[in-house]
Amino acid sequence: MTVTAWTAAQVARKVIDNKELFILDVRNADAFEDWKIEGHQFEYLNIPYFELLDGVEEILPKIPTDKDVLVVCAKEGSSIMVAEMLSEAGLSVGYLEGGMKSWSMYLEPIKVGDLQDGGELYQFVRLGKGCLSYMAISGGEAAIIDAVRFTEVFTKFAEEKGVEIKHVFDTHLHADHISGGRHIAAQTGATYYLPPKDAEEVVFEYAPLTDGLTVQLGASQIEVGALYSPGHTIGSTSFVIDGKYLLTGDILFIDSIGRPDLAGLAEDWVGDLRETLYSRYRTLAEDLIVLPAHFMIIEELNEDGTVAKRLGELFAENHGLNVEDEEVFRSMVTDNLPPQPNAYQEIRHVNMGKITPDHDEQTEMEIGPNRCAVR
Amino acid sequence: MIKSDVQLDAKGLACPMPIVKTKKAIQGLDEGQVLEVIATDKGSKADLAAWAKTVGHQYIGTTEEGGVLYHYIRKCNPEASEQVEKTFEKTISNEEAVNGEGLILDVREAAEFAFGHIPGAKSIPMGELAARMDELDKARTIYVICRTGTRSDLAAQQLAEAGFTTIYNVLPGMSEYEGELEKEVK
Numbered sequence: 406m407t408v409t410a411w412t413a414a415q416v417a418r419k420v421i422d423n424k425e426l427f428i429l430d431v432r433n434a435d436a437f438e439d440w441k442i443e444g445h446q447f448e449y450l451n452i453p454y455f456e457l458l459d460g461v462e463e464i465l466p467k468i469p470t471d472k473d474v475l476v477v478c479a480k481e482g483s484s485i486m487v488a489e490m491l492s493e494a495g496l497s498v499g500y501l502e503g504g505m506k507s508w509s510m511y512l513e514p515i516k517v518g519d520l521q522d523g524g525e526l527y528q529f530v531r532l533g534k535g536c537l538s539y540m541a542i543s544g545g546e547a548a549i550i551d552a553v554r555f556t557e558v559f560t561k562f563a564e565e566k567g568v569e570i571k572h573v574f575d576t577h578l579h580a581d582h583i584s585g586g587r588h589i590a591a592q593t594g595a596t597y598y599l600p601p602k603d604a605e606e607v608v609f610e611y612a613p614l615t616d617g618l619t620v621q622l623g624a625s626q627i628e629v630g631a632l633y634s635p636g637h638t639i640g641s642t643s644f645v646i647d648g649k650y651l652l653t654g655d656i657l658f659i660d661s662i663g664r665p666d667l668a669g670l671a672e673d674w675v676g677d678l679r680e681t682l683y684s685r686y687r688t689l690a691e692d693l694i695v696l697p698a699h700f701m702i703i704e705e706l707n708e709d710g711t712v713a714k715r716l717g718e719l720f721a722e723n724h725g726l727n728v729e730d731e732e733v734f735r736s737m738v739t740d741n742l743p744p745q746p747n748a749y750q751e752i753r754h755v756n757m758g759k760i761t762p763d764h765d766e767q768t769e770m771e772i773g774p775n776r777c778a779v780r
Numbered sequence: 781m782i783k784s785d786v787q788l789d790a791k792g793l794a795c796p797m798p799i800v801k802t803k804k805a806i807q808g809l810d811e812g813q814v815l816e817v818i819a820t821d822k823g824s825k826a827d828l829a830a831w832a833k834t835v836g837h838q839y840i841g842t843t844e845e846g847g848v849l850y851h852y853i854r855k856c857n858p859e860a861s862e863q864v865e866k867t868f869e870k871t872i873s874n875e876e877a878v879n880g881e882g883l884i885l886d887v888r889e890a891a892e893f894a895f896g897h898i899p900g901a902k903s904i905p906m907g908e909l910a911a912r913m914d915e916l917d918k919a920r921t922i923y924v925i926c927r928t929g930t931r932s933d934l935a936a937q938q939l940a941e942a943g944f945t946t947i948y949n950v951l952p953g954m955s956e957y958e959g960e961l962e963k964e965v966k
Contacts, residue, residue, distance in 0.1 A: 433830040455799045455831040479823050483796040769822065 406497040408488045411475055413511035416501060417532050419473075420444045420703070421513065421710035427474045429464075429498075431457065431487050432505070440773045442477060442501075442508055442533070443703040454483035461490045468496060480504040506768055508533035512558050514540075515710045517696065520647045522625040525566075528696060528711050529558065535700050535775045536582050537712055541646055544623015548572040549595075550644060550652055551698045552585040554767060559589055570595045572620050572629070575756075576654030576698060577641040578603035580667040581746035581775040583767055584756050587611065600633075600640025608758040614642050634685055636678025637663030637777070639670070651693040651716060656681055658697040659705040659714050661778035662725030664742055667749055671739045679734055682726055691717030701778050725779065738779050747773040782843070782965065783890035784816035784852060785809065791820050791848065798824040799831050802853070806837065809855040812906075812931075814840070814891045817851040825849060838927070841895035843965045852891040866933040868940070868949045872923065874957050877950045882921030887935040888954065892927065896961040897954070906931045909938055918944050925950040 419426045425446045430437050431454035441449065450467055457464070468474055468491070476491070476498055478484040484500040491498045501508065511533060517526045524543030531537070531553055539550040540559065547568040552559055552575075563570050570593040575586045577600060587609060590597035598614035599607065616633035627647045634643040637655040641663070644652040655663045662682060665674035693716045700712045707713060720726055728734040746752070748770040754760045755767070762770065788805045790798040798819045806815055817828065825842050828851050832839035840852035877884055877898075884901040886893050893903040904912050906926070916922065922944060924932040929951045936949045 433827055435826065435830070453827070453830060453834070454796050455803075455827060456834055458796075458800060458803055478795065480795060482794045486796050 406492050406495055408485070408492045409497075409499040410502045411499040412502055413507045413533070414513070416442060416475065416508065417511055417513045417530075419447075420532055421515075421706075423708070425472050427469050427472050429468065429474060429476045429487070429491075431476060431478045431483050436479065436505075440505070442505075445703055445706075454478060454487055457487055457490065461487065461494055465491075465494055465496075468498075470496065474498040476500045477508075478504050480506055505533070505772075509768070509771060510555060512538070512553065512555060513710065514558075514562055517650070517711055517713055518694075520625075520627050520649070522627070524622065524625060524627050524647065526646060526650060527562070528713070529553070530706075530710060530712065531582075534582060534771065537696070537698050537700065539652060539696065541622060541627065541629060542566055542568045543627045544625045545569060546571045546623045548574065548620060548622060548629050549586070549589060550574045551576055551579075551654065552589055554583040554585040554588075554771075556585040556589045556592065559585065560592060563593075569593070571622070572596055572598065574598045574614060574629075574631075574644070576600075576643065576652065577638040578607075578668075578753060578756050579655075580749040580753050580756075581699075581777050582771055583752055587758075600638075600642045602635070603638050603640030604757075606757045606759070614640075616642070632685070634681040636665055636674055636681045638668055639674060639677065641681075645689075645693065649692075649694060650696055651689060652696045652698075654698045655777045657686065657695060657719065657723070657726075658699055658701065658778050659695070659712060659719070660723065661701055661780040662723070662738070664777060664779045665738055666742055667745060667777070668753070671742075675735050675738055678738060679731060686716070687720075689716060691715065691720065695719055699775050699777050701775070701780070742779060743776050746776045747771070782816070782850070782852060782894050783814075785813040787816045787818065789818050790824070791818055793819065793821060795821050795823050795827065797821075799827055802828065802831070803835075806853065806855055811855055811857045812889070813855050814889045815853045815855065816891075817853065819849050819851065820847065822849070825851065828853065838892075840889075840891050841965065852895070854889060854892065866929055866949065866951075868933045868936040868947075870936075870948045871929075871951050872948045874925075874950060874952065874959075877923035877925065877948070878959060880921065880923060882923050882946070882948075883916070884950075885916070885922050885924045885935070886926070886954075887924060887931050888926050892954075894964040896963050898925070898957065899960055899962040901925070901962075906935055909935055913939070913942055916944070921946040921948070923948050923950050925953055927953050927955050929953045 437451040476484040488500040529538040618631040838854040926932040
């Protein structure tokens with residue numbers, strides 16, 4: 406039968422629209438265990454391609470014929486080989502173009518909501534890596550927060566919307582993915598802001614992102630305001646946009662909270678994390694919609710594909726916001742932490758401008774899940 | 781340069797080709813011989829190790845030089861298990877050999893030796909032993925070691941037949957050695 410090439414965008418549609426999909430992942434077991442394409446209604450079979458070199462007969466009974474089947478590998482070569490073998494055996498299957506590499510890079514822009522005076526707020530969901538970036542647009546101008554390294558996605562989007570990128574922010578010095586922030590700023594003439602406490606070692610020029618800083622978009626009243634909220638890093642800063650949305654960076658997620666250890670200072674920063682989550686955020690309006698910089702599990706996605714929830718609901722439901730005892734909290738965020746993100750030290754150095762790896766090296770560094778949270 | 785019996789150039793090939801070629805190449809090897817696979821696909825390391833484990837060959841290790849990976853795999857026969865009866869009578873444990881006075885003679889292939897051996901051990905691969913026996917001192921105690929005790933069993937017999945008197949086969953061998961390792965690779 407046939408073999409069809411699927412793009413990462415088509416797979417993203419399946420995730421966001423809650424569709425069924427059968428994924429035959431032919432990477433080795435460790436790679437699959439560590440990181441895979443997550444969907445609400447996806448089924449999986451993991452058989453490494455090197456176990457199928459002599460034929461696919463043995464796995465045929467395990468492959469459904471009543472739903473879409475997608476063969477996935479690291480780059481695509483092995484998935485094409487296996488897909489062709491399945492096709493010769495009479496099945497119609499797809500393979501993912503560019504493999505997990507392209508999945509890791511794909512971004513889906515989804516509108517979060519309207520801002521006053523015709524403004525809009527978009528969330529760019531990087532499904533494969535769990536990274537979330539934001540663009541607020543109004544009156545012909547745009548502000549970008551926590552942009553990932555695929556700068557053209559943002560510059561093209563701004564172009565389509567007919568807006569000029571004026572402000573580019575990073576809520577903190579990222580350790581799990583490479584920031585596109587300063588490159589977007591350089592290309593567009595926008596100002597790039599970074600919290601100075603996270604930027605002691607950076608080797609490029611930036612505008613200091615400090616508590617209380619506000620910028621306005623276009624002629625409208627839409628305000629993007631900074632709120633110092635340390636804990637994941639010492640500089641971590643949140644944003645309140647249009648009095649409606651709270652962008653929490655890597656401090657607070659939907660179903661987890663930030664981890665304080667990625668710069669090697671967990672013991673020092675745990676107090677800041679506690680203070681931010683249990684004091685600073687408590688003074689904010691509970692109707693603010695929390696928009697984090699990451700999601701960890703597919704259950705954190707809403708039905709429309711966005712990752713967003715009322716602050717009040719998080720106060721009630723997020724385990725990390727409900728640990729009364731300070732000592733218990735301290736041990737939760739410093740002991741038994743999940744493994745650190747792939748190449749996180751190198752990624753920090755890239756984001757400081759200290760090293761400039763080429764495109765392929767950057768892709769390698771970012772392979773795997775983001776792991777910025779403690780559940 | 782690590783010694784191998786057969787070399788396979790898989791440079792520039794993307795997954796799955798390095799493994800497909802390796803599978804083919806290893807069919808031409810004799811049991812116990814070492815295949816060197818030269819590849820540039822970064823994923824080939826994890827995949828070769830996992831593949832070797834699945835099919836029962838011994839993945840020895842990988843070195844990297846200038847963006848090129850050199851993988852070493854020793855052909856094993858999964859049917860003929862490692863449980864072959866060992867007949868040489870005098871045996872001692874890994875610990876006793878390490879703490880003993882004698883010479884540790886490692887009869888594994890050069891590549892296996894390169895990826896980790898007991899500090900101070902002397903390497904003479906099993907296949908070269910007959911020709912290189914004069915490098916050994918007959919008056920000295922010799923502890924013969926390999927990965928699981930099978931090759932060292934044969935080597936100990938050969939040495940005894942050649943007139944060496946104080947020979948021991950070390951069991952269980954390097955597969956269960958957990959002490960300090962000396963390496964000849966980065």
